Amino acid sequence: MKAAAPTLAEFRATVRDWCRDHVPPDWRRAQTGVPDDEFVRFQKEWFRTLRGPGFAVPHWPKEWGGGMPVAQQVVLYQELAAHDAPRLVLPFVSIHHAASTLLAAGTDAQRERHLPAILDGEIWCQGFSEPGAGSDMAALTTSARKDGDTYVVNGQKLWASGAMHADRCLLLARTDPGAPQRRGISYFLMDMRTPGIEVRPIRQATGESHFCEIFLDDVILPATDLVGPENEGWRVAQETLGAERGMTMLELAERLGNGGFRWLVELCARPGPLGTTPLDDPLVADRLAQFEIELTGLRALCAEFVADDRPGPADASIVKLYYSELLQRMTDFGTEIAGLSAHTQLRKPSSSGWESGAWVLDFIGSWEWTIPGGTSEIQRTIIGERGLGLPYEPRGNR
Template identity: 65%
Template sequence: MSSATAPVRPVRTAAGEPDLAALRAAVRDWCAANVPDGWRERQTGASHDEFVEFQGEWLAALRAGGLAAPHWPADRGGGFSLPEQAVIFEELARAEAPRLVLHFVSLHHAAATLLGAGTAEQRERHLPAILDGEVWCQGFSEPEAGSDLASLRTRAERRGDVYVVNGQKVWASLAMYADWCLLLARTDADAPKRRGISYFLMDMRSPGLTVRPIRQAGGEEHFCEIFLTDVEIPAANLIGAENDGWRVAQRTLNAERGATMVELAERLAVGFGWLVDLARRSTGLDGSPMADDPVVRDDLARLATEVRALRLLAARAVAEAESGASASGALASVIKLYYSELLQRVTGYGVEIAGPAGQRAARRPMSAGWESGAWLLDFIGSWEWTIPGGTSEIQRSIIGERALGLPREPVLA
């Protein structure tokens, strides 16, 4: 991968304000020079080793271009404001650049946790390593603690200078590649659920730790189970205070609600463009292009309107976050809910338009977004989005309580 242009830096007007138009042009030029040609073809059917190598090379290219961590502080290689971050993610999506799938948790969740709650030693140990390619996974959910994360049962017992951990985690994305894990474990069984949880940095090479990939309906092994048997974690790897892990975890979860939603919205817009092209190429029973069918045109118009609405919601979220106007968190839930279900509608319609030919076994490119053009596999994978990060049911409850002022749901015995 080349680095044919200078690193992208924040651009300011004469008045000291962000010059978003100039930044957009700079990112667009960088993408034109650095997005690898033919990467989708090379990543389709790639081996695990080829995927890891490609992701490392793309991280290095983005880092050299100043675009790997625009949301980090300036002295850490970032320094871009939220609107500037949105511009960067928009242009990467529009250029159909690869996603840093393998390094997402590292650059966003781990970094946000370390910057917000980590010690100076923890930050200096891991932040430079993350930019060098250190891979992180997230050990939050458990078989009986998904949406109700506070009911987790993994236990961590303090024994001198270490915590001894026993339990099981599930849905840990790409944990088979991870060097480190953001781990939640219960350290006080008698405390109220949210007050007895602690937050740890766990070395994935620790004795007693087993990772088992979960094969999904589309044939991928994106998620993993993690089994912990007497795993020792140094007390120095505790993030925040003991039993204060729930509060720290909110910082981790909030990392999903930044300008990255702008990227997801833009990538879905790109995917919708592929859907329109598919309708133009596909023919109906009478041999005419499906895009000429009035029903198909109405369906595409409806989806186009919904995609546009998602992009506007993401832009509104960035504007509110920049101004400090939004405090309820309800807008983030609206966007997450709307995106996840719209992703299903767009990819599902792709399966419908593709017809029987689209039902054949296919492969989707690794390092791609959630919409790759392999419509059947994209549709199967889209269902992941209505579950992690809070199910659609949880999001509706948050919207009802925080935005609409509805009473909280009763706690059933």
């Protein structure tokens, strides 16, 4: 007889017990100020630890190591956030963007080759943005010229997170320069060890070098690395961006609503030099109450979004916009309350999220979420046009 599935309460108890036994108790200290190789080692080890009980890729189909019901995924991310578990920072693109692209548009051979490799630790980055084509992704100029059974790629990519550690890259390149912008782009799975690729880390305001430039000089890609039909890469890219604006928000919302809010409350309850606390100010208490209301709405919105089999055309943009701007307001408020002393905290744990409690660094980092994957302005345009049915903006020859 087949065993009955655990209730949500039983599953929550299982996850709690697992977290108590497996979340490294001192990981924040151990991951602060570490060199890149130690960060990479820790991230890969933590991924293997999560993979054991099926917690690494619960959103994947069952045949590929996932299949967890959505209600259980919500519980899982709630408990990981409540127990302050490290984030999967390094495999983020691999398990979300690359996987969603392969599952939606890849061939059987591509899925069979790359999904097991991701589960074994293969790291991916994303090569979409360019110096002249950031939010306007359709304006990209990196070219891929067909040459027999290969494509010869030339160009430059920008803001490629973690590219210095990546084994593969989700690459967009123009294969038909004469076609309208969105109709002449193709999508490739590029091996980062291919000759002609140069990766240069970009030093950020925080002192980190999370983003990179990728220079492509006569890089030869086999035609088997093409995803979807030639010149249909724009459509395939929407699957990638949908992962960034959708499913990943569930985990991020739980982390912001749990640790992020808890640290903000603790900061406001900390006595100052005169013995009073910021929380004694009714305006501060009012702001915290407002944040709690917004966080409750965000978490409910994310849970509803991932549970919906047929989300609306603008739902993912609503979630992304809501999260990114709430994150920015909360970290801005934390920076204001923390005062000048926060400006001396120049390091944060490498495996944390955007709500580490290092307020100035968190606020600077929060701008990442209002720009990549479509700026807040672009999200509002999508919501207006696709969600509310407002007239479309003129787009020229696209």
